Each structure stands twice: as C-alpha cells, then as structure tokens.
Amino acid sequence: MPKKLVVIGNGMAAGRALEELFARAPGAYEVTIFGAEPRVNYNRIMLSPVLSGEKAYEDILIHDDAWYETHGITLHRGKQVVEIDRAAKRVVAADGTVAEYDQLLVATGSMPFVVPIPGATLPGVVTYRDLDDVNKMLEAAQNGGRAIVIGGGLLGLEAAAGLKAQGMEVTVLHLMPTLMERQLDPSAGYLLQKAFEDRGIAVRCKANTHAILGEDRVTGVRLDDGTELPADIVVMAVGIRPNAVLAKEAGLETNRGVLVGDDMRTSDPDVFSVGECVEHRGLCYGLVAPLYEMAKVVAAQLAGDGTATYTGSVTATKLKVTGIDLFSAGDFGEAKDRQDIVLRDAARGIYKRLVLKENRIVGAVLYGETGDGSWFFDLLRKETDVSELRDTLIFGQSYVGGAPLDPMAAVAALPDDAEICGCNGVCKGKIVQAITDKGLSTLTEVRAHTKASASCGTCTGLVEQVMTLTLGDKFAKSTIEPLCGCTDLGHDDVRRLIRAAELKSIPAVMQELGWKTSCGCAKCRPALNYYLLCDWPEEYEDDGRSRFINERVHANIQKDGTYSVVPRMWGGLTNPRELRAIADVAEKYNIPTVKVTGGQRIDLLGVRKEDLPAVWADLNDAGMVSGHAYAKGVRTVKTCVGKEWCRFGTQDSTGLGVRIEKFMWGSWTPAKVKMGVSGCPRNCSEATCKDVGVVCVDSGYEIHFAGAAGIHIKGTQVLCKVPEEDECIEVIAALTQLYREQGHYLERMYKWADRVGTDSIRATVVDDLEKRRNLYDRFVISQRNAQSDPWAERVAGRDAHEFRPMANFTLAEAAE
Amino acid sequence: MSEWIDVGAVDDVPVLGSRVVQAASGDIAVFKAADGTLFALRDRCPHKGGPLSQGIVHGHSVTCPLHNWVISLESGEAQGADQGCAHKIPVRIEGSRILLAASALMSRAA
Numbered sequence: 041m042p043k044k045l046v047v048i049g050n051g052m053a054a055g056r057a058l059e060e061l062f063a064r065a066p067g068a069y070e071v072t073i074f075g076a077e078p079r080v081n082y083n084r085i086m087l088s089p090v091l092s093g094e095k096a097y098e099d100i101l102i103h104d105d106a107w108y109e110t111h112g113i114t115l116h117r118g119k120q121v122v123e124i125d126r127a128a129k130r131v132v133a134a135d136g137t138v139a140e141y142d143q144l145l146v147a148t149g150s151m152p153f154v155v156p157i158p159g160a161t162l163p164g165v166v167t168y169r170d171l172d173d174v175n176k177m178l179e180a181a182q183n184g185g186r187a188i189v190i191g192g193g194l195l196g197l198e199a200a201a202g203l204k205a206q207g208m209e210v211t212v213l214h215l216m217p218t219l220m221e222r223q224l225d226p227s228a229g230y231l232l233q234k235a236f237e238d239r240g241i242a243v244r245c246k247a248n249t250h251a252i253l254g255e256d257r258v259t260g261v262r263l264d265d266g267t268e269l270p271a272d273i274v275v276m277a278v279g280i281r282p283n284a285v286l287a288k289e290a291g292l293e294t295n296r297g298v299l300v301g302d303d304m305r306t307s308d309p310d311v312f313s314v315g316e317c318v319e320h321r322g323l324c325y326g327l328v329a330p331l332y333e334m335a336k337v338v339a340a341q342l343a344g345d346g347t348a349t350y351t352g353s354v355t356a357t358k359l360k361v362t363g364i365d366l367f368s369a370g371d372f373g374e375a376k377d378r379q380d381i382v383l384r385d386a387a388r389g390i391y392k393r394l395v396l397k398e399n400r401i402v403g404a405v406l407y408g409e410t411g412d413g414s415w416f417f418d419l420l421r422k423e424t425d426v427s428e429l430r431d432t433l434i435f436g437q438s439y440v441g442g443a444p445l446d447p448m449a450a451v452a453a454l455p456d457d458a459e460i461c462g463c464n465g466v467c468k469g470k471i472v473q474a475i476t477d478k479g480l481s482t483l484t485e486v487r488a489h490t491k492a493s494a495s496c497g498t499c500t501g502l503v504e505q506v507m508t509l510t511l512g513d514k515f516a517k518s519t520i521e522p523l524c525g526c527t528d529l530g531h532d533d534v535r536r537l538i539r540a541a542e543l544k545s546i547p548a549v550m551q552e553l554g555w556k557t558s559c560g561c562a563k564c565r566p567a568l569n570y571y572l573l574c575d576w577p578e579e580y581e582d583d584g585r586s587r588f589i590n591e592r593v594h595a596n597i598q599k600d601g602t603y604s605v606v607p608r609m610w611g612g613l614t615n616p617r618e619l620r621a622i623a624d625v626a627e628k629y630n631i632p633t634v635k636v637t638g639g640q641r642i643d644l645l646g647v648r649k650e651d652l653p654a655v656w657a658d659l660n661d662a663g664m665v666s667g668h669a670y671a672k673g674v675r676t677v678k679t680c681v682g683k684e685w686c687r688f689g690t691q692d693s694t695g696l697g698v699r700i701e702k703f704m705w706g707s708w709t710p711a712k713v714k715m716g717v718s719g720c721p722r723n724c725s726e727a728t729c730k731d732v733g734v735v736c737v738d739s740g741y742e743i744h745f746a747g748a749a750g751i752h753i754k755g756t757q758v759l760c761k762v763p764e765e766d767e768c769i770e771v772i773a774a775l776t777q778l779y780r781e782q783g784h785y786l787e788r789m790y791k792w793a794d795r796v797g798t799d800s801i802r803a804t805v806v807d808d809l810e811k812r813r814n815l816y817d818r819f820v821i822s823q824r825n826a827q828s829d830p831w832a833e834r835v836a837g838r839d840a841h842e843f844r845p846m847a848n849f850t851l852a853e854a855a856e
Numbered sequence: 857m858s859e860w861i862d863v864g865a866v867d868d869v870p871v872l873g874s875r876v877v878q879a880a881s882g883d884i885a886v887f888k889a890a891d892g893t894l895f896a897l898r899d900r901c902p903h904k905g906g907p908l909s910q911g912i913v914h915g916h917s918v919t920c921p922l923h924n925w926v927i928s929l930e931s932g933e934a935q936g937a938d939q940g941c942a943h944k945i946p947v948r949i950e951g952s953r954i955l956l957a958a959s960a961l962m963s964r965a966a
Binding site: 216217221222225226295296322372375376557558559560561562565566585586587588589590593597599600601841845846847848849850 | 861863864868869870871872873875876877878879880883886890891892904905906907910911912913914915916917919921922924926928930931950951961
C-alpha cells in the first residue's frame with residue numbers, strides 16, 4: 041500500500057523533487073499536488089526569453105499532462121491551499137478540496153517583493169514572477185509606449201531587455217550605485233550598465249522611487265529628487281521573499297522562510313520543505329541550482345535514505361540577456377588574505393576577476409566572455425589548489441599547462457609591420473627606426489617623433505617595451521609619479537584619458553584605465569571625483585563617498601571630532617543682523633570658541649556634528665550661506681575698504697571683491713583658492729600673497745596670481761593689467777578655469793604655475809582672446825551646477841544619515 | 857540581556873560609508889565596504905583618537921580623517937608603517953538587521 045504524499049506548490053523545486061523520488065522509489069507514494077497557478081510545471085527561469093519573444097510558453101514546459109498521468113499524480117490546478125491541519129494530517133484548499141497525507145512537502149516558493157510606496161497597487165504596476173506577469177507585460181508592450189523597471193538586479197534587467205525587445209522605451213531605476221551589486225563588483229556593474237545603455241535602455245542608478253503616479257492607471261513615477269518619469273507600465277523587480285505564510289499558520293517553525301534542518305525536514309518530522317520558501321542555516325536561495333540540490337535530498341529522505349543531507353550551496357549567476365555575457369559566483373569581497381587576478385580588455389569590453397584565498401578560487405566575476413565560467417565554478421566548488429595553474433589561470437581552461445608568455449618575448453616576436461599605436465597608425469618598425477636613426481632615448485622624444493602613444497596613451501606600455509628591446513639598459517623608463525598605488529598613471533595622463541575616452545564615472549575610469557584595485561583608495565577617489573566633476577560639469581554626479589569628510593558635511597573637522605562652521609561674508613562685509621544671528625547661534629548651541637579668521641570671516645569652533653543642520657538653518661534664516669572654508673574650492677575674497685572710505689583708494693575694491701566672490705563661489709578647484717582685492721598699492725588686503733589677487737591702480741586693475749602664505753611663502757607674479765572691472769573678472773575666471781583643467785588634485789595654484797610655466801598661462805588667458813573667452817564660458821557653465829548652498833540643501837534633509845547616529849545605547853544601560 | 861544587540865538595519869549604513877552607534881562604552885563606527893561587508897570598530901583612531909566613522913572607506917580599510925592613518929576594517933590594525941589598533945567589535949547579520957556584541961556596548965567599568 042503506497043503512502044500518501046501531498047505537495048503544496050507545483051513549481052520547479054517540487055517538480056524536481058518528485059522526478060528524483062520517482063527515479064529512486066517508483067510507486068512508493070501516491071502523490072497529490074496543489075498548484076495555485078492554473079497550469080502544469082514550467083521552467084520559471086526561462087520566462088525572460090518568453091518575454092523577449094525568443095521562446096514560447098510551450099518551449100519552457102517541464103512536465104506536460106502526460107507526465108502527471110504516467111506517475112498517477114492527482115494535480116489540483118489553480119487550487120490554493122489555505123490550511124495545513126497537522127493534527128489530522130490533511131490539507132484544505134480554498135474551494136474546500138481536502139487531501140490527507142502521510143508525508144507533506146511544502147514548496148510554496150516565494151513572493152515578489154512590492155515596495156510599499158504610494159501607487160504600488162495601481163493597474164499597470166506588475167511584478168515579474170510568473171507567466172501571468174509576463175502576459176501582462178506582453179499585452180502592455182503591444183501598444184509600444186514607455187516602461188519603467190524598478191530594480192537593477194538579475195530579474196529587473198532581464199525584464200528590461202525583454203520589454204525593449206518588444207519595442208518599448210525602457211528605463212531601469214536602481215537604488216544602488218551600480219547594477220547587480222550583489223553579484224558584481226563596480227567594474228563589471230559599469231560594463232553592464234554601458235551594455236544596456238548601448239541597447240537604448242536608460243539606466244538610472246541611485247534612483248529612489250518615491251511614488252507611482254496615476255489616477256486609475258499608472259502614468260509614471262516620481263523619484264526622491266522630484267524627477268517625474270512618464271510610464272505606461274511599471275515593473276517591480278526589486279526582489280523576492282520566501283512564502284512561508286501557510287507554514288507559519290500551521291505552527292511550523294519559520295523565520296524569514298520555513299526553517300529546515302540538513303535533512304530538509306521542518307519542525308514537524310512528517311513535513312518537508314523545499315525551494316525558495318526554505319530557510320536553511322540562515323540562508324534563503326533564489327537561484328535554481330540550490331533548489332535542485334535540496335530536491336535531491338528531499339527525494340532521498342522520502343525514499344527512506346535517512347543519511348542524505350543538504351549542507352548549503354555555493355551559487356553562480358548568469359544573466360539571460362542575449363548578447364550580454366555575464367557570470368558571477370562565490371564571494372568577491374576584498375580581504376587581506378585574498379588576492380585578485382584581474383584581466384581587462386577595455387576595447388572588447390572584457391573583464392575577468394578571480395579572487396583567490398590560500399591558492400583557492402573563492403570568487404569569480406566574468407564579463408564579456410564567460411566560456412570558462414563553469415570551469416572556474418568547478419574549481420571554486422571543489423576548492424582546488426590552483427597554485428600550479430596560476431600563471432595562466434585567468435586565460436581559462438585551454439591555457440592550462442601552456443608555457444607562460446614572457447611579455448618581452450611577445451613584443452620581440454612581433455613583425456616590423458605590427459601596429460603598436462592604433463590612434464596614430466604607428467607600427468613597430470617605424471618606432472625602432474626612429475629610435476636608432478635619431479638617437480631617441482625617452483618616451484617623450486619617441487612620442488614627439490613618431491606620435492606613438494601620443495593620443496589616448498593606452499599603448500604606452502607597449503611603446504616602452506619596444507624601446508627596452510631596442511635600447512636595452514640605455515632606456516630608463518620615465519619616472520612619472522603615479523597618482524597613487526592603485527595605478528601607474530600620473531595625474532596628467534589620467535586627466536587626459538578622462539577627456540579623450542569620455543570617461544564619466546569613477547568605475548569607468550578604473551575599468552578603462554586598468555586600476556589595480558577594485559574600488560580605489562582614499563588618495564585616488566577624491567582626485568577622480570574632482571576631475572570628473574571639473575570635466576563633465578553637466579553630467580557627472582558628485583560622489584560624496586569619495587570626498588573628504590569636510591566636503592561631505594560642509595564644515596571643518598577639528599581634533600576632537602567636533603566641527604567648525606564659517607558662514608560666508610561676501611568680500612569680508614557683514615552687518616548687525618548677521619552678527620546678531622551669529623551671536624545667537626553661538627549661545628544657543630553652546631559653541632565654545634568664536635574667532636575671526638585671516639580671510640575676514642567669523643569661525644564658530646567646536647560645533648557638535650549632530651547640531652550642524654540646526655546651526656545652518658539658523659544662519660540660513662539670517663541670510664547667510666556656507667563659506668566653503670572647508671573646500672578644495674573658491675574660499676574667500678579678502679578686501680580693503682577702497683575708494684568708498686579710504687583717502688588713498690583708487691577703485692571700489694570692496695565692491696569688486698564682493699562681485700568676484702558672488703560670481704565665483706561654489707567652484708571646486710584642485711586645491712583651495714584664496715583671493716584678495718586691494719584698493720591701492722599699499723595693499724592692505726595682502727593681495728600679493730594670494731592664489732589670485734587684484735591691486736587697484738588709478739588706470740585700472742593689476743591682476744596677480746600664484747602667491748601663497750602657507751608652508752611656502754610666495755609673492756605673486758603679475759599676470760596682466762586691465763582697464764575695466766568686467767575684463768578683470770573675465771581674466772580671473774579664465775585663469776581659474778585653466779587651473780581647474782590642468783591642476784593636479786591638491787596642487788596649489790603656485791605649484792601648478794611652476795609646473796606648466798607662467799608664460800604658457802599668460803599666453804592662454806591674456807594674449808589669446810579666443811582661448812580666454814572659451815575658458816571663461818566653460819567656467820560659467822560649470823558654475824550653473826555649482827552655486828547652490830550646501831547648507832540649505834542639508835537643512836532640507838539631504839544626507840541626513842551623515843548627521844545622526846544610527847542608534848544610541850548610552851542611556852539604555854542606565855535604565856536597566 | 858542577550859549577547860547580541862540589534863543596532864539597526866543593514867540598509868541604514870551607506871555603501872562605502874559608516875554610521876555611529878553611541879554606546880555607554882563610547883562611540884562605535886559601523887562600516888559597509890563596496891562589497892556590502894559590514895564591520896564595526898571603536899570610533900577612535902589609535903593615533904590621536906580621530907573619529908574613524910568620518911573617514912573614506914576603501915577596500916576593507918578606512919582612512920582616518922585627521923592624519924590619514926589607514927586602518928584595516930578586518931582587524932582594526934593600522935596599516936603600513938603606523939602601529940596601533942582600533943578595537944574590532946563582533947558583528948552579526950540576521951536577515952536585514954545588524955547585531956553587535958552586547959559586551960562591547962556596555963561601559964568598560966561595568
């Protein structure tokens with residue numbers, strides 16, 4: 041007499057468990073299945089090809105009607121089980137159908153997670169979980185129109201690609217900074233985003249959906265920053281959660297999912313659970329491979345093999361979008377005892393990264409070429425020692441055992457007509473000839489004579505190898521100081537390549553320029569953030585995480601962890617109202633020190649971090665804004681009182697100072713820029729030791745630059761003399777813009793001037809009127825996005841998490 | 857009192873960022889690396905007591921905002937030529953919640 045097995049759920053995990061069971065113990069059970077969907081078991085992971093039109097429903101069936109018949113299964117389609125009565129050992133469906141069991145298998149799967157925002161239940165908002173969802177999307181796609189996919193994970197991206205293939209205009213909104221951040225590191229995430237954008241799918245990362253808009257049907261979404269995007273359909277693909285409701289109601293132990301032991305039994309020994317509804321050793325799985333491994337164990341246990349155990353799975357992910365090859369497995373976090381092997385081929389869009397720990401692969405990310413994914417995954421799961429394979433490991437299985445290539449030998453083997461520099465079409469023979477004929481010995485000379493590596497510079501390494509081959513020991517490699525330990529490139533090269541290759545994000549720079557670390561360091565990230573901000577003022581979004589704390593919270597950190605706050609006083613002018621507000625703030629927040637600075641400002645020292653937003657709010661109310669005393673940017677314009685009061689004054693130096701400051705505040709620069717305007721050569725505002733100074737004379741304005749009074753004391757040099765205020769401002773803006781575009785991060789203006797030469801600066805911003813005008817125009821453009829008061833933004837709630845502790849337990853203990 | 861105390865949600869800590877947990881024993885900095893791994897250290901640089909929570913997070917390290925010491929998030933040890941240790945505090949993740957060892961939150965005198 042066969043025992044009765046009831047299965048709740050007709051998905052892939054249950055189907056696989058039954059297949060395994062029938063193979064092991066044919067006829068041992070009389071099986072009854074309840075499935076909430078009105079159809080047989082189909083391959084849910086192939087829904088994406090159905091959506092994109094590459095497959096039909098019939099193609100993805102796993103079990104047809106005949107299969108159920110052959111195995112004598114009673115299948116209740118479209119019947120949802122509403123109760124498990126463990127005492128009576130029976131289950132009850134919504135329509136009253138009852139089935140008794142000896143053994144029960146709970147395979148209720150998972151539910152799509154719906155973000156609880158306004159409008160989430162409007163018609164036109166769909167999840168991506170089953171065939172009904174796909175049909176809804178296909179129906180919407182018939183009329184074309186716009187689709188928004190919320191969620192840039194595996195499912196969301198597959199949905200986006202499918203909808204695009206169906207002719208819709210698609211935008212993906214993703215909360216995190218890079219796509220699929222749980223499976224991919226930022227470099228691969230960046231390549232993936234690029235691939236989607238190349239297909240015409242818009243991707244917005246760091247996009248937090250605030251509400252779904254529409255009256256009786258969805259019409260669009262609104263983001264946290266107020267942006268509204270129109271949409272005819274919104275797909276929510278932000279994740280899944282185990283469906284453990286029924287099990288919980290039946291009194292089985294549950295947490296996030298149905299708790300099972302290694303034998304796949306729940307807290308009731310007659311009840312098993314399998315699939316996405318399961319929580320095993322604290323983990324829930326949403327990929328198919330672990331579910332199949334669980335199914336095997338369930339089947340073995342049901343067949344009477346009490347020794348079968350499931351001990352957890354290592355998972356691998358593949359994105360099923362035609363034309364995009366992506367594979368990720370294991371753990372690719374950085375740790376001291378781990379080593380990276382990275383292969384980047386930017387031009388072909390290939391990125392491979394293996395993470396090794398004690399000579400074993402613990403993680404793998406492959407993008408663009410995933411053929412070796414299964415081989416790496418196999419080495420990972422088997423924990424194979426790869427020290428023997430290491431030299432050629434990253435090239436894949438076909439290179440195992442081959443002799444490692446000596447890069448010099450490879451270059452030596454190149455024929456004379458092999459192209460070295462693609463930009464300028466320079467072949468190896470030409471470089472060798474130039475070196476021997478002209479007696480060249482430095483990279484700069486070779487660049488000057490042959491143009492090899494003079495454009496994008498990515499072939500610099502190859503050119504250097506050709507030089508080493510030709511010159512031997514006579515070739516001393518250039519000693520350019522690298523930007524930091526993460527790259528061999530210097531600041532100039534990085535800046536040039538950012539522009540040449542139109543790199544517009546930090547991951548893009550790191551990927552295309554072959555960064556040696558996965559996410560940079562505290563030296564390169566602030567530099568890259570500045571370079572990108574400077575070069576792409578209208579596109580690049582400032583990355584707060586790559587800014588020093590002072591620029592992140594817009595105040596200066598002090599030795600005890602408190603902050604100092606300096607409100608802007610234009611040109612050093614203030615008035616009773618502002619002074620009163622400053623006095624009130626100092627008293628209200630118990631600010632211990634109030635000091636006058638060298639830049640003619642008032643500094644409030646010792647402000648507690650959590651008080652910052654309130655302090656700013658009060659100062660804002662009195663009309664004051666941030667003084668940027670913390671910024672690698674335009675700081676202060678110090679002035680004297682000029683001809684308005686002074687008996688020696690020749691021009692309105694105070695007015696000019698205020699005008700310059702109001703025009704230039706908010707601008708980010710490589711290092712701080714301090715300015716001064718003096719009304720006569722007596723120079724009371726000390727303009728001749730500033731980064732930029734103006735000394736007024738009877739006939740006009742003498743513009744000075746490249747001074748400093750810090751570690752080094754340096755008097756300014758005269759840049760030029762101009763007759764009018766307007767021209768004075770134009771020259772100063774052009775000078776500052778040139779410095780912004782050429783300066784190395786943290787390099788003060790006087791050091792920049794020493795490096796590039798004052799003559800070249802003068803030739804550009806004084807003598808060449810067209811260049812001056814263009815520089816001025818670029819400065820004006822960058823100011824459009826720079827001049828918003830950071831204090832007011834934070835009073836309004838931006839980056840609120842920066843100012844609040846996450847939790848406070850200082851009092852909790854006292855209360856005990 | 858249990859051995860672990862829930863101090864917040866995993867999502868409360870920004871990637872490549874940090875949040876402070878105020879405790880009787882002094883501030884604790886909870887960090888999240890680019891790969892999502894969470895770490896907790898005493899919010900005091902072993903050099904001059906700088907608040908590490910305010911530093912730039914890179915890889916599994918943080919750079920102190922006061923004098924650029926680089927501290928390992930895994931061990932709390934200063935990297936490179938510098939020597940010193942910001943004590944590491946055991947972290948456990950349960951679902952979407954961050955738990956810290958209760959003993960680390962209590963005042964040291966207790």
